[in-house]
Amino acid sequence: QVQLVESxxxxxxxxxxxxxxxxxxGRDFSRSAMGWFRQxxxxxxxxxxxxxxxxxxxxxxxxxxxxxxxxxxxxxDTVYLQMNSLNPGDTAVYYCAASDRIRNTYSDQGVYDYWxxxxxxxxxx
Numbered sequence: 001q002v003q004l005v006e007s008x009x010x011x012x013x014x015x016x017x018x019x020x021x022x023x024x025x026g027r028d029f030s031r032s033a034m035g036w037f038r039q040x041x042x043x044x045x046x047x048x049x050x051x052x053x054x055x056x057x058x059x060x061x062x063x064x065x066x067x068x069x070x071x072x073x074x075x076x077d078t079v080y081l082q083m084n085s086l087n088p089g090d091t092a093v094y095y096c097a098a099s100d101r102i103r104n105t106y107s108d109q110g111v112y113d114y115w116x117x118x119x120x121x122x123x124x125x
Contacts, residue, residue, distance in 0.1 A: 001026050002024075002026035002027055003023075004097070004116035005022065006020060006117065006118060007021050007022075008119060009094060014087050014124065016123070019083070021080055022078065023076070024114075025077065030074050032053055033101075034096065034099075035047070035112060036081045038092035038093065039095070040091060043092075047106075048061055048081070049081060051070045051071065055072050064083075068083050069082040088124070090121060090123050091122050092120075092121060094118060094120075095116055096116040098113060098114040099111045100113050
């Protein structure tokens with residue numbers, strides 16, 4: 001059974017940091033691009049960051065560039081999202097996703113084949 005399981009969410013004060021993890025299991029994800037999306041209450045789900053299967057290429061939304069860092073550990077089939085300088089606007093459910101497709105960018109939700117259940121991140125002011 002293919003699973004993507006997010007962890008590391010929680011409550012943090014503005015200016016603080018969190019590191020999210022996404023553990024992939026059920027098949028080999030070493031050739032899959034991985035991405036993070038988020039959905040705030042009453043809003044559409046939006047792209048946050050993505051990383052190519054090799055880890056060589058990373059992609060970020062403008063709203064998180066310079067504050068968030070995506071990385072992956074191929075040996076563990078795990079992808080991470082280090083989030084620094086958090087602000088209340090980052091409050092959302094964060095989802096991990098995997099894509100088996102080769103694309104120039106991974107900001108489109110439609111290119112992803114597998115999704116996790118999400119982890120809540122709440123940033124207090």
